[in-house]
Amino acid sequence: MLQLKDLPTPDVLAKFAIRYPDADVTAVSSVLQLLRVATDLSIALDACLSKHGLLQGRWWVLILLMREENKTSQPSILAEKAGVTRATMTGLLDGLEQSGLIARVFAKEDRRTVLINLTDAGVEKLDSVMPDYYRRIRRCMQGLDEEKRQQLQQILALINLGIPALI
Amino acid sequence: MLQLKDLPTPDVLAKFAIRYPDADVTAVSSVLQLLRVATDLSIALDACLSKHGLLQGRWWVLILLMREENKTSQPSILAEKAGVTRATMTGLLDGLEQSGLIARVFAKEDRRTVLINLTDAGVEKLDSVMPDYYRRIRRCMQGLDEEKRQQLQQILALINLGIPALI
DNA sequence: TCATTATAGTTAGCTAGCTAACTAAGTCAA
DNA sequence: TTGACTTAGTTAGCTAGCTAACTATAATGA
CATH class of the missing domain: 1.10.10.10 (Winged helix-like DNA-binding domain superfamily/Winged helix DNA-binding domain)
Structure with a gap:
């Protein structure tokens, strides 16, 4: 879902926000963190299921x-x-x-x-x-x-x- | 990631909690909602990217x-x-x-x-x-x-x- | 009543991931 | 200095999703 491991640092986001003024830095970082945590959670649950052959x-x-x-x-x-x-x-x-x-x-x-x-x-x-x-x-x-x-x-x-x- | 559309109602969770006493109802529903929203978000972003051929x-x-x-x-x-x-x-x-x-x-x-x-x-x-x-x-x-x-x-x-x- | 349309399930072929095995190139230690 | 190991990238074959097209059955309406 969100494979990306290397989430943008505030620094990187700020740089992108200069090039792309539409960027809402806290919105972007919130969304990415949400996707990141959800993905890790999902992977961990999958690992649990696969131990049981599912x-x-x-x-x-x-x-x-x-x-x-x-x-x-x-x-x-x-x-x-x-x-x-x-x-x-x-x-x-x-x-x-x-x-x-x-x-x-x-x-x-x-x-x-x-x-x-x-x-x-x-x-x-x-x-x-x-x-x-x-x-x-x-x-x-x-x-x-x-x-x-x-x-x-x-x-x-x-x-x-x-x-x-x-x- | 979480395809499931039909999230368990509190009622269903309660029934499962009787059969499986380890169930922590609010924990389960929080996790499922997190996965649900993240999945929808991810699908929507994918749709945006695919409009641009990515x-x-x-x-x-x-x-x-x-x-x-x-x-x-x-x-x-x-x-x-x-x-x-x-x-x-x-x-x-x-x-x-x-x-x-x-x-x-x-x-x-x-x-x-x-x-x-x-x-x-x-x-x-x-x-x-x-x-x-x-x-x-x-x-x-x-x-x-x-x-x-x-x-x-x-x-x-x-x-x-x-x-x-x-x- | 029979042609059209809708519904249930399946099949075939596509995708982006994965692992495992491979080639080629560099590193290191006996 | 050469044999063993490591690293970089690729290839082959697997998976669970998808869409589109198909068969069979049911429902509908002129």
Whole structure:
């Protein structure tokens, strides 16, 4: 997402701001730091998942299924919730089916649709990964009290409001 | 980075917290929101760059070169600063060279190394993209005053401290 | 009722990352 | 001074995303 390691120093930003007067130095450095920390967080979480033989895409599919009352959903719905295309979801489900974590069942009422079912093995996988995952997130956020967490959420909501203006 | 669109509601998190007592609900939701906003931000910036025929990887190479006094560097140094492998940098430089934005020049003192030079066309490209890019970031962050920006940076620094505990 | 349109899922081929293995060139120590 | 190691860059082959095009089925409306 933001691979860049060598974030601009205030010095470098100031130089660029001379050449490009539109630059808002604190805005740029805030955005870059946000992307930097989020990327590192994401990489660290991926590393955690990969210890359990998973990757983010497949992982979220399992969680989305776990949220359902009957542990069942459809590829197109999963794709939308997971934020990937249906084509990508087909690939993710292929992998999960091969590992036995989900099962494809053909629906009777609409023969176009496939029902995706979280298998017992899938539940077991989640039960082994989730505690580890949650424990790591708890540790990572230990340094922030509830007040700071709330501040963060407010600030992120503000940035989120600004994103449409960016497009 | 975080494709997931359907972030867990407090309700869903509470249910998961019953099954997995290690869950720290506010920590999880803060982390997910952080990843969500950062991902949307990153996608929006990518869209801005692609309007100018660029992608993040190549873009950062141009900026890294622009930071240098003589607009020159080496693939391995660029790779390290950009946070990609040397193999990936080879590919990025191939593309930039084809577009005429950089030039490869062989060094005399160490015949293993190649010097990468930002061409005039490269400078022109930056001069056309940077103002647009900076203007967008300014607009996106308009809703945050300096105090909030500083708060954000402090909070991000705290999270950053927690990342090693996550691995 | 049957032609059109919409929907569900898949396939094929593209991309930018990655790792691992390679060549070529420089360094260093026995 | 030569054999082992290190460094710079590239190549080949992998991955998980993507888009576009496809098949099959369902819904709709003239």
